[in-house]
Amino acid sequence: MSRVVLMQGNQACAEAALAAGVRFFAGYPITPSTEVAEIFAARLPRLGGKFIQMEDEIAGMGAVCGASLAGVKALTATSGPGFSLKQELIGYAAMAEIPVVVVNVQRLGPSTGKPTAPAQGDVMQARWGTHGDRAAIALSPTSVRETYDVTVHAINFSEKFRLPVIILLDEIIGHMREKIALPDPSTLRIIERKKPAVPSGEYLAYKPDDDGVAPLAAFGDGYHYHVTGLVHDETGFPAGSASITADLITRLHTKVYNAKSEITLFDEYFMEDAETAVVAYGGTFRSAMAAVKEARAKGNKVGLIKLITIWPFADEVVARAAAKVGTMIVPELNYGQLVGEVHRAANGRAHIVSLPKVDGGVFTPQEILSVLDKEVG
Amino acid sequence: MEQSVEKLLRTKHLAHIWCPGCGNGTVLAATVRAIEHLGLDQDKTVIVSGIGCSSRASGYMNFDTLHTAHGRALTFATGIKLARPELTVIVLTGDGDATAIGGNHFIHAARRNIDLTTIVFNNGIYGMTGGQYSPLTPTGSYASTAPYGHIERPFDIAKLAIAAGATYVARGSAYHTKMLADVIIKGIEHTGFSVIDAVTQCPTSFGRKNKMGAPAAMLEWQRDNAVTVEAAAKLTPEQLAGKFIIGELHRSEAPEYVAEYDKVIARAQKGAKK
Numbered sequence: 242m243s244r245v246v247l248m249q250g251n252q253a254c255a256e257a258a259l260a261a262g263v264r265f266f267a268g269y270p271i272t273p274s275t276e277v278a279e280i281f282a283a284r285l286p287r288l289g290g291k292f293i294q295m296e297d298e299i300a301g302m303g304a305v306c307g308a309s310l311a312g313v314k315a316l317t318a319t320s321g322p323g324f325s326l327k328q329e330l331i332g333y334a335a336m337a338e339i340p341v342v343v344v345n346v347q348r349l350g351p352s353t354g355k356p357t358a359p360a361q362g363d364v365m366q367a368r369w370g371t372h373g374d375r376a377a378i379a380l381s382p383t384s385v386r387e388t389y390d391v392t393v394h395a396i397n398f399s400e401k402f403r404l405p406v407i408i409l410l411d412e413i414i415g416h417m418r419e420k421i422a423l424p425d426p427s428t429l430r431i432i433e434r435k436k437p438a439v440p441s442g443e444y445l446a447y448k449p450d451d452d453g454v455a456p457l458a459a460f461g462d463g464y465h466y467h468v469t470g471l472v473h474d475e476t477g478f479p480a481g482s483a484s485i486t487a488d489l490i491t492r493l494h495t496k497v498y499n500a501k502s503e504i505t506l507f508d509e510y511f512m513e514d515a516e517t518a519v520v521a522y523g524g525t526f527r528s529a530m531a532a533v534k535e536a537r538a539k540g541n542k543v544g545l546i547k548l549i550t551i552w553p554f555a556d557e558v559v560a561r562a563a564a565k566v567g568t569m570i571v572p573e574l575n576y577g578q579l580v581g582e583v584h585r586a587a588n589g590r591a592h593i594v595s596l597p598k599v600d601g602g603v604f605t606p607q608e609i610l611s612v613l614d615k616e617v618g
Numbered sequence: 619m620e621q622s623v624e625k626l627l628r629t630k631h632l633a634h635i636w637c638p639g640c641g642n643g644t645v646l647a648a649t650v651r652a653i654e655h656l657g658l659d660q661d662k663t664v665i666v667s668g669i670g671c672s673s674r675a676s677g678y679m680n681f682d683t684l685h686t687a688h689g690r691a692l693t694f695a696t697g698i699k700l701a702r703p704e705l706t707v708i709v710l711t712g713d714g715d716a717t718a719i720g721g722n723h724f725i726h727a728a729r730r731n732i733d734l735t736t737i738v739f740n741n742g743i744y745g746m747t748g749g750q751y752s753p754l755t756p757t758g759s760y761a762s763t764a765p766y767g768h769i770e771r772p773f774d775i776a777k778l779a780i781a782a783g784a785t786y787v788a789r790g791s792a793y794h795t796k797m798l799a800d801v802i803i804k805g806i807e808h809t810g811f812s813v814i815d816a817v818t819q820c821p822t823s824f825g826r827k828n829k830m831g832a833p834a835a836m837l838e839w840q841r842d843n844a845v846t847v848e849a850a851a852k853l854t855p856e857q858l859a860g861k862f863i864i865g866e867l868h869r870s871e872a873p874e875y876v877a878e879y880d881k882v883i884a885r886a887q888k889g890a891k892k
Contacts, residue, residue: 265701286886291700291879296726300693303686303723307666307697310684311705315697333687460682460698461705463661467677469685478631478677 243422250388250414255280257392258316260426264290265315267304269297272356273412274346277318298326305341306334312459318344324363331405332371333470338403340434342395346415349601358601359412361523361574367407368552374490376497379407379552383526385419397432402496403454413524448475453496506549507558515544517617518566520583522548525572531606541617556586563587568616572596572609626650628680639833641792641818645739646675648795652802663706666695668715671746672739675710689720692727695734703876709736713754714744717773728782728811732875735805735812738775741820749823760827775815780868785810787868791817793840810874
């Protein structure tokens with residue numbers, strides 16, 4: 242049964258994770274994500290799950306990787322400085338193909354920055370923060386209700402594709418309270434990781450099925466398999482040939498890119514006849530929506546693209562829009578990060594305008610509207 | 619017995635990668651003999667290691683094995699143990715892995731007294747990277763990053779573990795291999811955080827630079843400089859200078875983390891506040 246509640250984004254994230262079967266949380270206190278940990282601390286033991294506050298951010302990431310390998314869905318939450326620290330083991334989870342979810346409630350950086358100020362400055366870090374090459378999945382919701390759905394998607398994607406999935410909340414969405422109808426958990430579509438269907442002697446933890454993803458046994462189930470961050474072959478043991486190396490690193494990309502249409506979550510508003518488009522994500526989408534509605538009220542043909550999936554980037558969505566609008570405006574609470582991807586995807590088919598904001602505040606609709614007015618001219 | 623030990627090793631992944639004369643194989647053998655002696659369920663035993671020469675040991679052991687990132691083995695092990703308490707979790711690490719980059723995790727695992735057994739392959743050097751000084755490198759010795767002699771004071775892993783709250787702490791050496799297996803057995807049997815400081819030799823990266831002689835001579839150094847707990851009790855600090863004490867160094871009882879968390883679950887499910 243669905244129920245109507247007043248809650249903040251951080252809470253919706255925790256509620257959704259519990260509904261989707263997360264039973265392990267390890268993390269470290271950091272503003273503005275702390276509510277996520279506090280909710281898990283209270284709720285998990287009631288469900289027989291486990292919460293642990295670790296000694297540092299890296300430890301939180303290591304513990305969720307361990308719990309996931311033991312067969313329990315696991316999540317950690319942090320913010321900018323902690324997200325930087327977690328990059329080491331986000332890379333480990335990518336290489337060892339461990340399903341985990343990392344919530345990053347973004348705040349203004351670099352460094353300690355403004356801990357309670359909203360920002361969208363970790364968009365590129367979510368993609369490239371760990372060393373080396375792999376495809377990333379990062380999702381960024383625009384409302385409290387959407388945070389719930391996005392969290393379920395993130396957990397499902399992590400289980401299905403065996404990788405760390407990043408939820409990019411921002412301080413706006415994380416701390417904003419909205420009245421929402423929580424879905425009945427029994428109506429959720431929950432994906433569980435594939436389990437091996439072969440006896441232990443035949444199990445290969447890194448031999449992919451056709452979808453590029455291998456089944457994952459839980460530690461303690463008798464499969465005696467090996468997990469390493471070293472380059473490894475399909476047995477999971479270190480192996481260094483050029484072809485094994487290339488095959489592995491390639492598969493860490495293709496298993497995601499081959500499913501891109503399923504992973505790419507987005508919405509379009511007023512795009513049918515749009516001559517100018519705003520591309521927005523996270524909390525900024527809300528200001529953009531208000532601005533676009535005002536522009537429409539003035540009779541300007543302005544549309545709006547909402548990107549929920551940040552990585553892999555929605556090239557096709559942006560390219561399609563770029564082919565029909567003259568100008569695309571990209572407001573972001575950073576100095577201009579995702580606009581580079583918009584440029585790349587538009588590939589010269591539209592005039593791209595970056596609208597950065599780095600003062601620690603949120604966009605007013607007027608700030609976006611004034612740029613729209615100028616561009617619509 | 620030979621055969622049952624063999625079953626616990628991934629023989630097709632042997633020979634190991636360690637240098638001739640390295641003591642890591644001896645520590646691995648003691649670990650496997652301890653597991654065999656205890657009759658641990660192979661399906662319910664997990665081996666977790668960090669990064670470095672020592673931590674490659676996990677790959678040779680026929681269990682669920684996890685070769686993690688540098689210094690982080692205890693964090694993964696904590697997640698495994700807490701998520702699935704019925705598993706016996708053994709952590710293999712080196713002195714640099716455990717007490718430099720992983721030092722924070724080491725002291726906090728000890729403080730929590732979580733039921734893990736940590737075996738520190740202590741050769742006093744970073745071997746994998748070619749002989750840089752570690753937190754266990756003795757003052758005055760030479761390393762590739764201490765070409766004029768090492769000026770830092772080393773940790774005493776056992777004292778560090780005891781001060782941080784570990785409830786079973788022992789030391790063995792590659793020379794005293796039977797005693798090493800014995801203290802590993804006791805460490806695994808102990809409920810709580812157990813630390814075994816396993817003194818081992820690195821002839822390639824430490825021995826050569828410090829003119830310790832051949833591997834056999836390094837083992838003789840262990841023989842000649844180890845003092846049992848019982849013998850040490852009769853010696854003055856001056857007499858113990860430069861020696862290391864082997865045997866069971868500490869044993870205490872304290873609430874174990876996973877068991878305590880089970881009480882949290884019971885309280886939460888009863889609806890009791892805090």
